Amino acid sequence: MGFFNEENEEIAKEIVSRYPVARSALIPLLHLAQEQEGWITKPAMEQIAELTDTTSVEVLGTGTFYEMFKFHPVGKYLIKVCTNISCQLLGADELFEHVKTVLDIEEGGTTEDGLFTFEEAECVAACTEAPCFTVNYRYFHRASPELFDEVVVDLKAGESPLSKGCADDQGVMPEHGTLSRVRQQIPKTRSAGIKHPEEIKGPPSWIEEVV
Amino acid sequence: MVESPLQTGYVKHAPGFVENEGPKLITSRFKHTDSFTLDKYLSTGGYEGLRSSLNRLPNQVHDEVREASLLGRGGAGFPAGIKWGFPPEGVWPRYLVVNGDESEIGTYKDRLLMERDPHQLIEGVLIACYALGLSQAFLYVRGEMALAQERIALALDEAYKAGYIGKNILGTKFSVDIVMHWGAGAYIVGEETALIESLEGKRGMPRLKPPYFPAAIGLYGKPTIVNNVETLSNLPWILNNGASAYKGFGSESSPGTRMFAISGHVKRPGVYEVEHGVTTFRELFYDDNFCRGIRDDNELKMFIPGGGSAPWFFQEQLDLPLEASAVGAAGSMLGSGAMVVMDETTDAVKACLSVVRFFARESCGKCSPCREGTTWEEKILQRILDGDGRPSDIDLLLDIGDNISPGPYPAAAFSDEGLDAVPFPPSQTTICPLGPSSVAPIVSAIRRFRNEFEALITRRDPIPLSLKVEEVVT
Ligand SMILES: Cc1cc2nc3c(=O)[nH]c(=O)nc-3n(C[C@H](O)[C@H](O)[C@H](O)COP(=O)(O)O)c2cc1C
Ligand code: SF4
Ligand code: FES
Numbered sequence: 001m002g003f004f005n006e007e008n009e010e011i012a013k014e015i016v017s018r019y020p021v022a023r024s025a026l027i028p029l030l031h032l033a034q035e036q037e038g039w040i041t042k043p044a045m046e047q048i049a050e051l052t053d054t055t056s057v058e059v060l061g062t063g064t065f066y067e068m069f070k071f072h073p074v075g076k077y078l079i080k081v082c083t084n085i086s087c088q089l090l091g092a093d094e095l096f097e098h099v100k101t102v103l104d105i106e107e108g109g110t111t112e113d114g115l116f117t118f119e120e121a122e123c124v125a126a127c128t129e130a131p132c133f134t135v136n137y138r139y140f141h142r143a144s145p146e147l148f149d150e151v152v153v154d155l156k157a158g159e160s161p162l163s164k165g166c167a168d169d170q171g172v173m174p175e176h177g178t179l180s181r182v183r184q185q186i187p188k189t190r191s192a193g194i195k196h197p198e199e200i201k202g203p204p205s206w207i208e209e210v211v
Numbered sequence: 212m213v214e215s216p217l218q219t220g221y222v223k224h225a226p227g228f229v230e231n232e233g234p235k236l237i238t239s240r241f242k243h244t245d246s247f248t249l250d251k252y253l254s255t256g257g258y259e260g261l262r263s264s265l266n267r268l269p270n271q272v273h274d275e276v277r278e279a280s281l282l283g284r285g286g287a288g289f290p291a292g293i294k295w296g297f298p299p300e301g302v303w304p305r306y307l308v309v310n311g312d313e314s315e316i317g318t319y320k321d322r323l324l325m326e327r328d329p330h331q332l333i334e335g336v337l338i339a340c341y342a343l344g345l346s347q348a349f350l351y352v353r354g355e356m357a358l359a360q361e362r363i364a365l366a367l368d369e370a371y372k373a374g375y376i377g378k379n380i381l382g383t384k385f386s387v388d389i390v391m392h393w394g395a396g397a398y399i400v401g402e403e404t405a406l407i408e409s410l411e412g413k414r415g416m417p418r419l420k421p422p423y424f425p426a427a428i429g430l431y432g433k434p435t436i437v438n439n440v441e442t443l444s445n446l447p448w449i450l451n452n453g454a455s456a457y458k459g460f461g462s463e464s465s466p467g468t469r470m471f472a473i474s475g476h477v478k479r480p481g482v483y484e485v486e487h488g489v490t491t492f493r494e495l496f497y498d499d500n501f502c503r504g505i506r507d508d509n510e511l512k513m514f515i516p517g518g519g520s521a522p523w524f525f526q527e528q529l530d531l532p533l534e535a536s537a538v539g540a541a542g543s544m545l546g547s548g549a550m551v552v553m554d555e556t557t558d559a560v561k562a563c564l565s566v567v568r569f570f571a572r573e574s575c576g577k578c579s580p581c582r583e584g585t586t587w588e589e590k591i592l593q594r595i596l597d598g599d600g601r602p603s604d605i606d607l608l609l610d611i612g613d614n615i616s617p618g619p620y621p622a623a624a625f626s627d628e629g630l631d632a633v634p635f636p637p638s639q640t641t642i643c644p645l646g647p648s649s650v651a652p653i654v655s656a657i658r659r660f661r662n663e664f665e666a667l668i669t670r671r672d673p674i675p676l677s678l679k680v681e682e683v684v685t
Contacts, residue, residue, distance in 0.1 A: 062413055066354070122316075124355055125356070127319050168226055184364040184368060201303065
C-alpha cells in the first residue's frame, strides 16, 4: 500500500467500483499512476495489484503490452510525430527530422533538462490534417516546422500552446500522464447498480416492467 | 503543403470535417462550436430518438434497426440488426462494448464523432441497450485521444445528472450504466476480441476463434455486442426518422450515409459525410463538392480505398461506387472508410514499406506467421530501399505473404497485364486479419509496380527517406 496519494486512492477505488470485475480497472489505474508520477513505478504496480485483485507481475504483464505506459521517467512533455503514410505523403519525414534537430535528441530520448521526450507515433486519427504531431496527446494539425518551433517556445516559457494547433482544444497543457482533464463520476444515487457477472442470473428487472 | 480554402477559418469547428452539400445524418451538429454540450444537443433534437424508443417495446426498436439494414462501420460491414440477434437464449448478463479504438492508418471519423457529438453516441448506446435488454455498457476510447475522453466524460456526467443515463431513465423503468474506459496505445486492441481482453485488464491479444462473434462468449465470458462508434451514432437518426427514411439515402445494399476520410494528395483532404453506395471514387476525389482533384493537377498513381489493410486501387477503379460488394468484387474493401490518395510523385516501394512497417510494429505476436512474417517483410523492403536488395527479394516477399495468406491474394484487375481482379477477402493462417493485412500493400505494389522494385534492387546507394519519387530518380 501507499503509492497513491489520498485523493488518488479515493479516485482509484471509485474507478474500481464502476466495473463488474476489479481487474477491468487495471489500465485506468495505470493511467492514474502515470498521472501522479509521470511514469509507472514498482510501488504503483504493487498497489494497483491490491486494488484490482491481481499480482504486481500481472500488472506489469498487462502494462508492458501498451505503448503509452512508461516504466522509466520521461520528459514533462511527450512529443510524438506521426510517421504513417498519410502524414508521410505531406512531409512527416521532414517534420520528424526537424524535431530531432531542434530537440537535439534521438527518437525515444529525453532532453537533458527533462522537459521533452520525443517519439514516433503510429497514425493518431488526424490523417486528413497531415502532417501532425501531439504533445502529451494533444493534437497539432497541419504542422509546419515553424509551428513546432512556436510550440517549443511556448512550452519552455511555461505557456499553453493548445490553441495553436487544433483550435478545438483549449486551456492549460497538462503534464505527461494526464489525459482527460475531466473524470467521469457516476453519482451513487443515479447508478443503475453494478454487479459481478456471477451475481446476475437473468435479464435486468427493467425488462419485465417494460414488456 | 496542401492548399485548402478552409485552412484558416474551419478549425473553429471540427478540424478535418468538411461541411459540403449533401445529406448530413450524423455530422449535422459539427458546424456548431458548442456541439458537444447537452444544451446544444437538446436544442437540436437531441435524445428524441431515445424518447421515441422508450415509447415502443425493445424488440420493436430492434426490428426498426434490422429493417434499416444499418451496416457496421468498424471495418467488416456486418449488419447491426442481425448481430444483435446473436446472443444465445437465456444467457445473462449481456454487455455492449463500444469500439472507439480507431487506429487503422488513414482512418479519422470516430474521433470526430466522439469529440464533436458525444451525446449523439451516448444516445445511440442507450437505444442499443434498450433494444438488447442490457443494464451496462462500456465505451472504450482509444488511449491517445485525450480530448475525446474529456468530451465523453463531460457528456456522460451531464447526461447522468439530467436523467438520461442511470436509474429510471426519463422516468421509466429502463435503467442502464455507461462507463467510459480508455486504452493505452495498441492498434490490435481495435479487433473486437482483443478489445474485450483489454477491457478485462489483460494484454490486448485477439482470442482464438471459434466462437467467431463475442456475441456468444465475450466480456467475462458473457454474450457481448461490440459495435463501432459510427454505427451507434446512426441510431438516434434512425429511431427519430424511421428505417424507411434512412433507406431513402444510399443504395439498396448500403443504405444511409458514411463518413469517409480522404487524405494524401488531394486538394481538399478532409472527413466527408457521403451518401453510401451511390457516390463513386472519382466523384469523391475530383468533384468540387468533395476533394477537388489531385494536388497540382498531378496524375493519380494509386489509392488505398479502405484503410491500411485494403489492397490498393488505381485509375481503372475510379468509377466504382462506394459500395461494399462492388469494391469487394473488384479486389479490395471500403473497410474503415479511410482513403489515402497518392499522386504520380509517390514512390510505390516506400509507400509499401510505410504500410507494412505499421503492421509489423502493431502485430501482437500471438501467431508466428504474422509475428515473423511482418518483421521479415519490413526488413526486406528496408534493405531494398537501403540499396541492399537482392534479385530474389521480390519472390521472397510474395512467398512470405503466401505463408500468411495462402493462395491468390485479393487485388485489383490490371488489364495491361491481362490480370483479373481477385475478390476480397484474403485467406489467413493467423488468428486475426492483421497478419494478412500486411500482405495487401506488398501484393498491390509488386503486381503493379514490379519495375520500381527491380530498379531499386539493381541500384546500390541508399534512397532518401521521403516518400517523394523525384529525389529518387535524379
Ligand atoms: C486488426 C483489427 C483492428 C480493428 N480496429 C478497429 C477499430 O479501431 N475500430 C472499430 O470499430 N473496429 C475495428 N475492427 C473491427 C472490429 O473487430 C469489429 O468488427 C467492429 O468493432 C464491430 O463493430 P461494427 O459491427 O459496428 O462495425 C478491427 C478489426 C481488426 C481485425
Ligand atoms: S494475426 Fe498478428 S495481430 Fe492477429 S493475433 Fe496473430 S499475431 Fe496477433
Ligand atoms: S497517418 Fe498520421 S494521423 Fe493518420
